[in-house]
Amino acid sequence: MGGGDKCLLPLAEGQVVLDEIVARLSGQVAYLALNANGNPARFGAWNLPVLSDEMADAGPLAGVLAAMGWAQGQGCDAVVTVAGDTPFFPGDLVARLAAGGGAVAFAATDRVHPVFALWDVALAPALRAALADGTRRVMAFATAQGAVEVVFQVTGAVDPFFNINTPDDLARARDLVAKGVQA
Secondary structure, eight states, rough: OOOGGGGSEEETEEHHHHHHHHHHHHHHHHHHOOOOOOOOGGGGGOOOOOOOSSSOOOOOOHHHHHHHHHHHHHHOOEEEEEEETTTOOOTTTHHHHHTTTTTTTEEEEESSEEEEEEGGGHHHHHHHHHHTTTTOOHHHHHHHHTTTEOOOOOOOOSOTTOOOSSHHHHHHHHHHHHTTTTO
């Protein structure tokens, strides 16, 4: 997609992917924050905390660690993570992940979607240590913590975890939004 923030791609007139993500997630959680490195001002329109990675060059797990630290400061016991390029995730994602049990619960359809997960913030020290030891793969860390999979059936016109990776994917997402399709 040429780099940049895929969550800022236009999805519909006056709407970017992040607008859809915020709309879907805000009713499911008590607090909402973004994990992004670089200038946080690009997300100023959303009036959300922007969390930088605690450790540089540590991949998605660094974002999970940043979220855990922030969530602990808010008095939360868990964080949910979602991808910034996936606008059709389920409206009951958090409840279903929470019902899955385990210190880490991942969403799955025909495969695991490791970015869509519920993480117990008590794992922060273990995650910090794993990152310091060189762990970068989300599944490697989560599996070591006894992660569970929560299966979501694909029942609508689109896989609820369909993500935008190519210009064709973006065109498909725009078409789905224009047709009012919900996952």
